Amino acid sequence: MKLWREPFDRAQKATKPAKVIIDKDRCKGCGYCAEFCPKGVLEMSQEINSKGYPLPVVLDQNRCLACGLCEAICPDFGIFIRYEKEGGL
Amino acid sequence: MKLWREPFDRAQKATKPAKVIIDKDRCKGCGYCAEFCPKGVLEMSQEINSKGYPLPVVLDQNRCLACGLCEAICPDFGIFIRYEKEGGL
Amino acid sequence: MNGDEACAEGAISAGCRFFAGYPITPATEVAERMSKRLPKVGGIYIQMEDEIASMNAILGASWAGQKAMTSTSGPGFSLMMENLGLGVMLETPCVLVNIQRAGPSTGLPTLVGQGDMMQARWGAHGIYEIIAIVPNSPQEMFSLTITAFNLSEKYRVPVLIMSDEAVGHMSEKVVIHRVNQQDLLERKKPCAESANYQPYKPDDDLIPPMAIAGNGYRFHVTGLTHDERGYPVMTSVAQDKLMRRLVEKIRQNRDDIILLEEVSLDDADVVVCAYGITSRVAYRAVQQARGEGIRAGLLRLITVWPFPEQRIADLASQATTFVVPEINYGQISLEIERCAQGKARTVLLPHMGGGVHHPQIILAAIREASLC
Amino acid sequence: MNGDEACAEGAISAGCRFFAGYPITPATEVAERMSKRLPKVGGIYIQMEDEIASMNAILGASWAGQKAMTSTSGPGFSLMMENLGLGVMLETPCVLVNIQRAGPSTGLPTLVGQGDMMQARWGAHGIYEIIAIVPNSPQEMFSLTITAFNLSEKYRVPVLIMSDEAVGHMSEKVVIHRVNQQDLLERKKPCAESANYQPYKPDDDLIPPMAIAGNGYRFHVTGLTHDERGYPVMTSVAQDKLMRRLVEKIRQNRDDIILLEEVSLDDADVVVCAYGITSRVAYRAVQQARGEGIRAGLLRLITVWPFPEQRIADLASQATTFVVPEINYGQISLEIERCAQGKARTVLLPHMGGGVHHPQIILAAIREASLC
Amino acid sequence: MDKDSDSRFEIRIAGFGGQGVILSGQIMGKAASIYDKGFATMTQSYGPEARGGSCAAEVVISQNPIDYPYVTSPQVVVILAQEAYTNYGRNPSTDTLVIIDPDLVNPDPFQTPPPLSVPATRMAQEMGRTVVANIIVLGFLSAVSNLVSVEALRKAVLASVPEGTGEFNLKAFDLGRTYGLEQERRNTVGGK
Amino acid sequence: MDKDSDSRFEIRIAGFGGQGVILSGQIMGKAASIYDKGFATMTQSYGPEARGGSCAAEVVISQNPIDYPYVTSPQVVVILAQEAYTNYGRNPSTDTLVIIDPDLVNPDPFQTPPPLSVPATRMAQEMGRTVVANIIVLGFLSAVSNLVSVEALRKAVLASVPEGTGEFNLKAFDLGRTYGLEQERRNTVGGK
Amino acid sequence: MLDVVTEANHGIEAFLRTDRIPHIWCAGCGIGPAAGCFIRAIERSGIDADKIALVSGIGCTGRVAGYVKLDSFHTTHGRALPFATGLKLGNPNLNVVVFSGDGDLAAIGGNHLIHSARRNIDMTVVCINNFTYGMTGGQLGPTTPLEARSSTSPYGNFESPFNLPHLMAACGATYVARWTVIHLRQLERAIAEAMSKSGFSFIEVLAPCPTLYGRMNKHGQPVDQMHSYQERCSVKNGANPVDVEIDMNGPIIVGKFIDTERPTFADHYMQICDKAQTK
Amino acid sequence: MLDVVTEANHGIEAFLRTDRIPHIWCAGCGIGPAAGCFIRAIERSGIDADKIALVSGIGCTGRVAGYVKLDSFHTTHGRALPFATGLKLGNPNLNVVVFSGDGDLAAIGGNHLIHSARRNIDMTVVCINNFTYGMTGGQLGPTTPLEARSSTSPYGNFESPFNLPHLMAACGATYVARWTVIHLRQLERAIAEAMSKSGFSFIEVLAPCPTLYGRMNKHGQPVDQMHSYQERCSVKNGANPVDVEIDMNGPIIVGKFIDTERPTFADHYMQICDKAQTK
Numbered sequence A, B: 001m002k003l004w005r006e007p008f009d010r011a012q013k014a015t016k017p018a019k020v021i022i023d024k025d026r027c028k029g030c031g032y033c034a035e036f037c038p039k040g041v042l043e044m045s046q047e048i049n050s051k052g053y054p055l056p057v058v059l060d061q062n063r064c065l066a067c068g069l070c071e072a073i074c075p076d077f078g079i080f081i082r083y084e085k086e087g088g089l
Numbered sequence C, D: 001m002n003g004d005e006a007c008a009e010g011a012i013s014a015g016c017r018f019f020a021g022y023p024i025t026p027a028t029e030v031a032e033r034m035s036k037r038l039p040k041v042g043g044i045y046i047q048m049e050d051e052i053a054s055m056n057a058i059l060g061a062s063w064a065g066q067k068a069m070t071s072t073s074g075p076g077f078s079l080m081m082e083n084l085g086l087g088v089m090l091e092t093p094c095v096l097v098n099i100q101r102a103g104p105s106t107g108l109p110t111l112v113g114q115g116d117m118m119q120a121r122w123g124a125h126g127i128y129e130i131i132a133i134v135p136n137s138p139q140e141m142f143s144l145t146i147t148a149f150n151l152s153e154k155y156r157v158p159v160l161i162m163s164d165e166a167v168g169h170m171s172e173k174v175v176i177h178r179v180n181q182q183d184l185l186e187r188k189k190p191c192a193e194s195a196n197y198q199p200y201k202p203d204d205d206l207i208p209p210m211a212i213a214g215n216g217y218r219f220h221v222t223g224l225t226h227d228e229r230g231y232p233v234m235t236s237v238a239q240d241k242l243m244r245r246l247v248e249k250i251r252q253n254r255d256d257i258i259l260l261e262e263v264s265l266d267d268a269d270v271v272v273c274a275y276g277i278t279s280r281v282a283y284r285a286v287q288q289a290r291g292e293g294i295r296a297g298l299l300r301l302i303t304v305w306p307f308p309e310q311r312i313a314d315l316a317s318q319a320t321t322f323v324v325p326e327i328n329y330g331q332i333s334l335e336i337e338r339c340a341q342g343k344a345r346t347v348l349l350p351h352m353g354g355g356v357h358h359p360q361i362i363l364a365a366i367r368e369a370s371l372c
Numbered sequence E, F: 001m002d003k004d005s006d007s008r009f010e011i012r013i014a015g016f017g018g019q020g021v022i023l024s025g026q027i028m029g030k031a032a033s034i035y036d037k038g039f040a041t042m043t044q045s046y047g048p049e050a051r052g053g054s055c056a057a058e059v060v061i062s063q064n065p066i067d068y069p070y071v072t073s074p075q076v077v078v079i080l081a082q083e084a085y086t087n088y089g090r091n092p093s094t095d096t097l098v099i100i101d102p103d104l105v106n107p108d109p110f111q112t113p114p115p116l117s118v119p120a121t122r123m124a125q126e127m128g129r130t131v132v133a134n135i136i137v138l139g140f141l142s143a144v145s146n147l148v149s150v151e152a153l154r155k156a157v158l159a160s161v162p163e164g165t166g167e168f169n170l171k172a173f174d175l176g177r178t179y180g181l182e183q184e185r186r187n188t189v190g191g192k
Numbered sequence G, H: 001m002l003d004v005v006t007e008a009n010h011g012i013e014a015f016l017r018t019d020r021i022p023h024i025w026c027a028g029c030g031i032g033p034a035a036g037c038f039i040r041a042i043e044r045s046g047i048d049a050d051k052i053a054l055v056s057g058i059g060c061t062g063r064v065a066g067y068v069k070l071d072s073f074h075t076t077h078g079r080a081l082p083f084a085t086g087l088k089l090g091n092p093n094l095n096v097v098v099f100s101g102d103g104d105l106a107a108i109g110g111n112h113l114i115h116s117a118r119r120n121i122d123m124t125v126v127c128i129n130n131f132t133y134g135m136t137g138g139q140l141g142p143t144t145p146l147e148a149r150s151s152t153s154p155y156g157n158f159e160s161p162f163n164l165p166h167l168m169a170a171c172g173a174t175y176v177a178r179w180t181v182i183h184l185r186q187l188e189r190a191i192a193e194a195m196s197k198s199g200f201s202f203i204e205v206l207a208p209c210p211t212l213y214g215r216m217n218k219h220g221q222p223v224d225q226m227h228s229y230q231e232r233c234s235v236k237n238g239a240n241p242v243d244v245e246i247d248m249n250g251p252i253i254v255g256k257f258i259d260t261e262r263p264t265f266a267d268h269y270m271q272i273c274d275k276a277q278t279k
Ligand SMILES: Cc1ncc(C[n+]2csc(CCOP(=O)(O)OP(=O)(O)O)c2C)c(N)n1
Pocket: D022, D023, D024, D025, D051, D075, D076, D079, D106, G058, G059, G060, G061, G062, G076, G077, G100, G101, G102, G103, G104, G105, G128, G130, G132, G133, G134, G135, G136, G141
């Protein structure tokens, strides 16, 4: 079931290159990030962490808008966007 | 200083013969009865009761409308209207 | 069934049809059970806005004729204190359950403590005497709750059930026996005609019959010091008369009220005195000590308030030492020390809470005491 | 100036610049005086919606760096108990004044009582130790309020002033001496850099330095059982460590804290032990007894909590009897009985409240005791 | 220890709330302790009523610190209500001076010696402000006894009444004092 | 007095909140005390978390009334979280049977005897409802020990799960039991 | 003709504990007239007085429970409402009236007030607003207008007061009115109406406290405050509660602001019981 | 590239007590996202974080004080507001934020809530409304919609809930808004706005409690409640608070309802001090 979604300030962020990082120890597998990512970048996987919670995986990093929604909605401070420095590391 | 006054349901009560009775032990001399009687039936006097409170007196029983305002406004349940039984006692 | 649930069942069996409460760990299950059960038996479950309101609601319900109960734990118990005093002053039957956790303040909400024992006696301002009983198993949570209602109705006083998280959350088989009507005590009803009824005119037993609202007595009750008519009287004479009666109606009936469990005390040199969950640990230690040939015994306080002064005094003459394990930093041990009058030593074994004593600690204390 | 007003003046002199309260007879005059004085000295007077709020507001103000006070009487004192516990747990300096009236419940609101003495010690749930002092004149209401602030800042604990209506409403000349800055104690400030600061890491004296809000420490405090970082730790080990420290920081400093007034005790056979207004009545009775040649003396408890156990024990070895007049049905007398360990008798002279003992009653008890 | 007994004087003022009973006591105490440089203690008892309940002030005055602060055998008793008379005024010890307001108290006609009378309430009413009745009583007291000095009393009155009403209160004081001085039987108590 | 010691069995189940640890304990207790007509006590300890905090149930089973209700030397320990393993599972006494969920617990490779394993969480996930993991564990337990009778356990499961889920839970129980019976090393404890 | 007050010749005497009168209230206190209105409202409503339970908290107003001859409960400060809730739910046949002060109901008792209204407990609350705490000597309360003097705001009040009808409206009270003790018949009618109606009713009654609030705010004589009401009040039935704030000297809107219906706590609860019992 | 979370690469880490995370909240609990919004609001507002004091009561939400790295106070159940009042008045330079649960703030703490709003104490209150008491296991609370299940309303809820924005409006709060944790940017902006503004601000945040409220009310999966918000919410800034009631399954109005100015307690008090000092 996929519902209407609100892409958060897509305009500003869409161009910045970014990487989605998941902290597996913090994640509790609620599925918000996967469910509400406006571009379907994430998906819940069969992998479970040490507490038995299922983990999300990044399906396709390139689709990511760097909108920050997953980071903001994650109840566990467990996922975040690492913006690449201009010109790389 | 006499202000605007509201005669309470004068219509119904005006005809009944009545007598104003003051319980001197209860009265604390606030002056409400005298101040708010729509017909000026009562007046505060120089007489004081056993607690030193000045007492109201009935100036003219005949002016009384038996509206019941003094009875209702008295904070001390100290004044009341005794309606005469039809045909007297 | 756990202890909390058994307590709720005991209340239902005792005829309690009104529960007002506010959730708090580890007492919430009492309320939860009541919220399931009461609508089925036509009783009222209401969740109030806080514990103060809960306490007052059960007082009101009691004056409407209901057997009423509330349950809480430390923080809520503290909040109930003022109006527990009102209950005492109005002589209102009701039951207040405290499933003790470790405090002070929010402390360890999910873990056991026995730190509110003195508060049960002294937590409200002013002069009063109270009844407090301490179950040590789910089965007793059931049966002593019935006892609590009975005492409360009989003596017209709020009765406290001072349980603890360990017993409240312990699951054991509970036999819910049908309670005979004659085993349920009810408050005395007034026989005076309504016009002559005086709400605080006691019978010879110091307890006044109790009218309830709505029956034409047109009575008045007040938390102010009052006379037998229930009218406020602002004098030390009225205060003296009222206070003595309120206190004496409990003190003079100590023998009827106080429940104790005694194990191997006949020849005991070392008396372990314990209550609630700690008594079950102590039991094990006493067993072991006996196994080692030490003349140890267990005095388990079921009733903690009024305090069994006489029994302690008697044992003090017999034994050399009281060993008092409690999950606090010394409360009931102080009372024992007082009543022992220097005739026997009192050894406190404090546990700060969040767990129970290891039986070895009590055993060690018994051993040491037996050497004195 | 009456005792209530003198108390307010003492607070101002001690540097108190925050008062939160709720009116209640006979403590209202403390608040009234504060509401007049504080705006003049740039302090905050706030009348809260109830006593619970008042208690919390002074805790908050204390963490904002203020010396803060509230005042109340029995019913309000009962309501403050839960958050007095929070004050203890957070180790928050503040002063709480109880002008005792006769209770329980609403009781005799305008008349004297001493029925909250045990509540001062045991009124909140859980494990704690507290400081409570009892003035017996308006002058002492002034000076002991300063003492209360000092103890509170020094030991990081709420300090109770357990006065009574008689002293609170008694008018006597009060000398408001200027207090030297060096006679005012202030809480220890942290010297650690903010990054390393641990709000509950004690110094050797068991008392942790206290940061206040807004200074970059980014500290956390909680009413849950916590470690030295102030973080909740839900174990009995953490509870044990914390409770022992909170209690011991008071108990180990008994000698510094406890204030007693002793009159003619050197050779006393009969020791009258009293506090607050009752001590002034007792004084008269002891005088008269001495006049009759009886070796009577007065031990006046200025500090009631922590209880002067040792002094009582010592006197028990010297005297035959403690005579304990109190305006309640026996509270401090129980502590005396406990500490006397059967070496001296304890005779309680209860007064239910609404007035003070007649000196003759105390004298009669002294006489009788002297015959034993 | 027994320092205060020789110089100790006790006064009880009893009436009902709203009459300024407590204030009178405070003025007495202030006069004695602050302006006469002695010691004084005032204790009070009152009911829950803001007005009209019975109410009493007990003042103890001494040259020495006062331990026991209550009145047991007063030298002066001022009675401003019938109930108070029944409790305190009817059976005084022989050396007690009893003062009443005759409009508020109906004394036992056989009481000996008969109490002194000052119709303070009526006098105050005539002055236009019943609240000063208590000050009139103090003035009267200053005339018939010398427990505290007149000067100290006047100062204490001034220091105790609301701002702006000082003069009016002193007038009331003087009225009471004049009335007292005019009374034939002068019953001076207190040897100071 | 010393009635319960000979017939006493102790079980500890430890994991984190949300795994149904307490419920498993209750089912064990109910099976033993109600359906097997013995005595049982379950005590619990847990943190403030609704989910995810560490949590343990201790069950004592006996033919006689149980005085001391805590576990001191358990015959069986079920471990469903790493932290619980560290606390309770790593150093059992030699006659203690340790059962773990290998997806949640990384046992010490040198532990002897190695703990029994049942991947209950994964099995439950495969059944479609992770909540039945605890019931799978009970089924497993019924296979590898005989502290309580299988029949009593099944009845207790039925009496303890939400209405309408009975059959599903029994399926889970049987799954766990079958898995247990299939395990090569059968370690039966409890002499009953 | 007899000049003594007997029950026969004075209607409300039958409802007074005459053995306790004279009462403790001051000369000109507005609590007495309000209590009188309550008594006449009982008569007017025709409700069986034996079934009325009267509950008060602590305060000058709280004493009403002691003077009116009904089953009457003088509880603790602020706690009349939860006590009354217990009474009402404990015996649904009772007609429960809470008569107490603004401090009692809205300061310390404020939480119970909003929750009782929210739950729509079937009771009538008469709240005497004298703008101060009377019993304790005239301190600042949650209804004291800005700038007013009180014994704890000697330089003038610095706390904005509640608009009680608005507060009650926000909590879902089904009957909300405000009158003063000069509106004697309206007040009597309002109380009768509220008592006859099911649901939570709240009547704010402005009443003089000449001794304290009056004296400290230039209304030293009892009649002064009454006159001020006369001058400042205008009746506006159905006024939006948002608009009925009271300040120190400005106009005062009185009237019946809300009179509506919604299921009471007991109504809802009975449904639940049915459900539980048939389950 | 590093795959570990460090303060450098994750903006809000600097505001978290990372040594306490993972936190105790359940999978999908809405408190976390709300706390995140608060942290980003601090950054957005530019307020000196050293001057912020964070106060919580007891409850799942109350734990926020323990996870956010500010001077933070985890007080007792219901008492965050008076504690915060003391802090704010004790040091007016503090920016005080109260972050707590609906039960904490509106059940046991209801009286403090209405009085703090009335006094217009300058602080920001973030109230997490998950329609239940989370910490104690999902009981009926004052925000639980009628008919909803909870552990103490097993047959459905029989108490009408509060409309919190209306209640706050009636008490004079100067900023009142409601958002859900799906409205992440709006919520962040609202908190920043409220913190930057003087006066009493109240922000109701609807947040899923999947473990308890959700599970008992047919929203067993975390995402279910989020979807329900998406479906039911419509933004209506400036909506009349009277009209924003929430029921079990009906539409929900979110938005900023009130944003106005009036003098704070401290403003009034300072005037009084001036008066007293020149007197
Ligand atoms: C817990 C508690 N706090 C304070 C008091 C003191 N007290 C008694 S009555 C009262 C205020 C009364 O004010 P209000 O309710 O407005 O009634 P009024 O006297 O004005 O009629 C207060 C503060 C008390 N009795 N109990």
